[in-house]
Structures are given as structure tokens and as C-alpha cells.
Amino acid sequence: DLSGGQKQLVNLASVLILQPDLLLLDEPTAQLDPIATKEFISLLQRVHDELGITVIISEHQLDDILPLSNQLWLMDGGEITYQGPVAGGLAAIWAQPALREFVPDVPHVFLQNELIAPADIAALPLTVVSGKQLIERQQWQLTHAKRKIATNDQVTILQAKHVSFQYEKNDPYVLDQLNLEVHTGDWLAIVGKNGTGKSTLLKLLIGLLQPRHGAIKLQGKKIGKWAQAELFKTVGYLSQTPSDHFSYDSVRQEFIERARQLKRVTPEQVAEEMLAKLGLQTLAERNPQDASGGEQQLIALGIVLLAQPQLLLLDEPTKGLDPIRKRALGELLTRLQAEGLTLIMASHDMAFSARFASQCALLFDGTIVSEEEPYAFFAHNFFYTTTINRMLRSQLPEALNWEEVHA
Ligand SMILES: Nc1ncnc2c1ncn2[C@@H]1O[C@H](COP(=O)(O)OP(=O)(O)OP(=O)(O)O)[C@@H](O)[C@H]1O
Ligand SMILES: [Mg+2]
Numbered sequence: 001d002l003s004g005g006q007k008q009l010v011n012l013a014s015v016l017i018l019q020p021d022l023l024l025l026d027e028p029t030a031q032l033d034p035i036a037t038k039e040f041i042s043l044l045q046r047v048h049d050e051l052g053i054t055v056i057i058s059e060h061q062l063d064d065i066l067p068l069s070n071q072l073w074l075m076d077g078g079e080i081t082y083q084g085p086v087a088g089g090l091a092a093i094w095a096q097p098a099l100r101e102f103v104p105d106v107p108h109v110f111l112q113n114e115l116i117a118p119a120d121i122a123a124l125p126l127t128v129v130s131g132k133q134l135i136e137r138q139q140w141q142l143t144h145a146k147r148k149i150a151t152n153d154q155v156t157i158l159q160a161k162h163v164s165f166q167y168e169k170n171d172p173y174v175l176d177q178l179n180l181e182v183h184t185g186d187w188l189a190i191v192g193k194n195g196t197g198k199s200t201l202l203k204l205l206i207g208l209l210q211p212r213h214g215a216i217k218l219q220g221k222k223i224g225k226w227a228q229a230e231l232f233k234t235v236g237y238l239s240q241t242p243s244d245h246f247s248y249d250s251v252r253q254e255f256i257e258r259a260r261q262l263k264r265v266t267p268e269q270v271a272e273e274m275l276a277k278l279g280l281q282t283l284a285e286r287n288p289q290d291a292s293g294g295e296q297q298l299i300a301l302g303i304v305l306l307a308q309p310q311l312l313l314l315d316e317p318t319k320g321l322d323p324i325r326k327r328a329l330g331e332l333l334t335r336l337q338a339e340g341l342t343l344i345m346a347s348h349d350m351a352f353s354a355r356f357a358s359q360c361a362l363l364f365d366g367t368i369v370s371e372e373e374p375y376a377f378f379a380h381n382f383f384y385t386t387t388i389n390r391m392l393r394s395q396l397p398e399a400l401n402w403e404e405v406h407a
Contacts, residue, residue, distance in 0.1 A: 005194030176366030192363035236309035293320030
């Protein structure tokens with residue numbers, strides 16, 4: 001019954017209780033909110049410093065972890081291709097343009113703007129504080145990314161009014177008098193701490209749970225009044241646990257069977273196209289249950305996209321994705337958005353939300369407490385913001401990611 005992030009914290013606690021000599025962590029923070037991530041990493045630091053436990057972490061999200069690490073290893077094609085100090089590792093990654101996306105935001109800005117000479121690589125800043133000491137020597141400029149701007153003639157696709165929900169009669173309310181209005185063509189990112197009710201909200205929006213009070217309307221019609229088959233064609237839902245979506249022995253079969261259920265004329269061809277769209281051709285014959293975390297995420301998305309929904313609900317879609325796949329996903333969803341798809345996404349990934357969403361909302365205490373376009377939203381937040389924003393906000397309050405800032 002726990003939320004995704006709560007489960008992860010329970011797992012981590014039960015591992016730490018064993019007081020091992022060596023701690024191996026496989027993407028430990030992928031489902032943690034930004035504050036829980038920082039708390040967990042400082043706990044790891046204490047475990048390491050005070051108990052002398054060796055820690056090995058495999059991770060895509062390096063911003064917070066690299067400053068504590070004394071070794072960085074890079075794996076490629078089943079081999080360790082770099083092994084050594086962190087700054088040197090980042091330089092080695094930077095030297096391969098195809099891998100640059102792996103360099104986290106703070107060092108990325110300095111390398112991108114050529115503010116650190118290759119000879120000074122050991123001085124490459126990794127934290128916001130060390131970055132701040134260097135940025136002040138420069139003038140910075142901001143170029144805003146192009147995104148969909150809200151216009152006045154917007155059409156409401158989904159509306160939640162005074163929605164309250166509790167799992168059991170005597171449980172506390174998870175959602176309390178929540179209001180939400182989403183327009184056609186929006187990409188709304190919902191952020192908030194672990195266990196705050198983001199996944200619960202998405203399940204209510206697709207009718208998997210029913211509100212105790214209040215109403216949810218899709219295209220003006222109450223969710224409960226939609227015929228299920230019609231609803232599942234109009235709204236796609238990617239759950240926080242991608243394996244929930246799998247029922248066949250190969251990825252290709254998953255796609256073909258789904259295309260058949262949807263009565264597509266050429267299911268085989270439709271399946272091939274979706275494999276290509278998501279770059280999954282090499283996995284076509286594999287059992288989806290045996291795919292890696294990030295691969296499962298993309299396979300489940302493919303199954304959902306086959307229905308060509310008008311509204312897509314995504315629960316932590318970037319977890320487990322490496323930075324390159326993450327960008328490809330963002331760009332794919334942006335293309336679909338341009339074709340008229342509406343997206344609602346629950347995410348702990350501030351950089352991804354800041355880069356791709358057109359609206360951001362904070363869920364807190366059972367209700368949406370703020371909703372704005374990304375620049376306004378993140379400029380006013382302290383924890384729920386991007387690393388680049390924390391580093392550069394005194395000079396450029398609206399700086400959100402490295403692509404948009406120039407020295
Ligand atoms: N089936 C369930 N029965 C009872 N309580 C539940 C159930 N599922 C979730 N909860 C509780 O409801 C609250 C909201 O959970 P939810 O999964 O919506 O959170 P979330 O915001 O998605 O969190 P996370 O960021 O960790 O994914 C949590 O306190 C959770 O423990
Ligand atoms: Mg969740």
C-alpha cells in the first residue's frame with residue numbers, strides 16, 4: 001500500500017540495518033522526491049564516513065552523488081571504459097560528444113561554456129556552491145527554449161472539481177478538495193513529495209479509483225459515465241510500475257497483441273513502427289520482464305501509445321532512463337504534443353519537467369497549491385527546482401537548464 005518512493009525508502013532502510021561492509025545500490029534515488037534524495041544521500045555519506053562502509057552506486061542522476069564520490073567508472077557495451085577520479089571521468093565523458101548528456105548540470109555549464117581549461121580539469125565544480133564561486137566572474141545570458149504558449153481560446157479536456165479521496169473509510173484523506181483544469185495540448189508536470197498523492201491522482205483521473213467527493217470530467221463528461229473501452233482509447237495511462245503492463249513473452253508480441261486488441265488493420269506493421277519509434281528493435285524478441293528498468297519503462301510506454309490516446313497520463317516516466325534516452329523520450333512526447341496530444345505527468349525529475357512541460361503544478365497536503373508555466377514555477381521554488389536554477393538564480397532567476405544559459 002505504500003507509494004513508490006516510500007517502498008524504496010523501506011528497502012534502503014532494511015539494507016542498512018544489516019550494516020554491511022560493502023553497499024551496492026542500483027539507482028537508489030530514482031523514485032525519491034528532491035528533498036528525500038538529498039536526505040538519503042547525506043545519510044549515505046554518514047554511513048560511509050563514520051562506519052567506513054564502501055559504497056558502489058549505479059546511477060543516471062549524478063548531480064548529488066558525484067560530489068561525494070572519489071571514483072567514477074563509466075560502462076559502455078559491457079565493459080568499464082573509464083575508472084578513476086571523478087573530474088577526470090567527466091573530462092573523458094565530455095571528450096565523446098555522444099555521451100555529453102551524462103555530465104551533470106553544474107560541470108556541464110562550465111564545460112559547455114569553456115570556462116575550465118582541460119589542464120584545470122581537477123578544479124571542475126561539481127556542486128552548486130563551488131559553481132557559484134566561479135559564475136560570478138562571468139556575465140550570463142539566458143535564451144528561453146521555445147515551448148507552447150497558452151492562448152485564450154483554450155479547450156478544457158479534463159477538469160477535476162473539489163475532488164477528495166481516501167483509501168479506506170477511516171484513513172486520512174490523501175486528496176482533499178483538489179481542483180485541476182487541463183487544456184488540450186498542455187503538458188502538465190505534477191511534482192510533490194513522496195506519498196503526497198500524485199499516483200493516486202492519476203488513477204482517479206483515469207477512473208481506476210473513484211473520488212469520495214467531487215467530480216472528474218473528461219471532455220465534459222463524468223469519468224464514471226464513459227464506457228470503459230472508449231475511455232481507455234481516449235486516455236493512455238503509464239503506471240509507476242511498468243511491468244503492470246506486460247502479459248506476453250516478447251516485446252514484439254506485446255505490441256502486436258495490443259494492436260490487435262485495438263483492431264488496427266495491420267498489427268504486425270504497427271508493432272514494427274512502434275518498436276522503431278522508441279528505439280526498441282534490438283529488444284523485440286526479448287521477454288519484457290527481463291528487460292532493464294529503463295527499457296521496461298519504454299516498452300510500457302509503447303503499449304500505451306499504440307492506442308493513439310488524446311490524453312496521456314504518465315507516472316514517473318523518466319525513472320531508470322539514461323540521459324540520452326530521457327532526452328529522446330522528451331523529444332518524442334514533444335512531437336506528439338505538437339500533434340495535439342495532452343500530457344499529465346507525475347515526476348520527481350525537475351530538470352526534465354523544466355525542460356519539456358508547458359505547465360507545472362505542486363501537489364501538497366492533498367491539493368494543488370500552485371500552478372504556473374515552468375519559468376515562473378521554478379524561479380519561485382527552493383527545493384522543487386533545477387540545479388542550474390539554484391546555481392544561477394541570483395543572476396538569472398529564470399535559468400532552468402544548461403542549454404539556455406550562456407557565459
Ligand atoms: N492501495 C493503497 N491503500 C492504502 N493506502 C495507499 C494505497 N496506495 C497508496 N496509499 C497511500 O496513499 C498516499 C499517496 O500515495 P501515492 O502513491 O499517490 O503517492 P505519490 O505522490 O505518488 O508518491 P511517490 O512520489 O512516492 O510515488 C501514501 O501515503 C500511500 O502510502
Ligand atoms: Mg507515485
